[in-house]
Amino acid sequence: MxxxxxxxxxxxGSHIAQEAQSRGHEVVAVVRDPSRVELDNVEVRQFDLLSDDTNLSDALSGVDAVIASIGGRAMGNHDIVNNTAKKLLTSLPNLNIHRLLWVGGAGSLEVAPNVALVTVPDFPADYKNEALAQGEALKTFKQSSSELNWTFISPAAEIFPGDKLSTYRTGGDQLLTDDAGNSRISVIDYAIAMIDELETGQYPRQRIGVAY
Structure with missing residues (x-):
């Protein structure tokens, strides 16, 4: 694929690309700054989501599916998250691309009925705007009438550069925790979950959460 x-x-995004490559998929790295790509044996295409002058059809020509790992914290522009969700929901079906996997945040996962993680008092302030932006994107997906087959995949509350265990659990809108009450997953195992869903298509048009 x-x-x-x-x-x-x-x-x-780089871990997801590496996991896809390891399974024999052909990866196209679509980035704003090609000089920042440190992956081997990938086609790199430049595309700026903030520019109206760039052509999405050129950036995505010939691909079978899109995985979007978008965040606005580095640029201080969190609007890019929901705006990108809207753009892809509208544009991808017109480009004959029908599969989108979205790197979502954990903040919109529920710690109790109708209580999102982002609303708890000890939620890290540095990540709050990012979490709220991902929550808005999730609403956009859920309310969309687009024919696009999307899956919004939220990591655990803590995603970290740990070892590859090749194991995880899958849930829905509720935050997954272990027996000690922790919600964790390594970025490598999150990438495994992402490519597993790409290959199986088990959760169409829904949000899932993955954690140990």
């Missing part, structure tokens, strides 16, 4: 990874130069 030929997969475009939007944000392939980022921490999570």
């Amino acid at each position: 030929k997969i475009a990874v939007l944000g392939a130069s980022g921490w999570i």
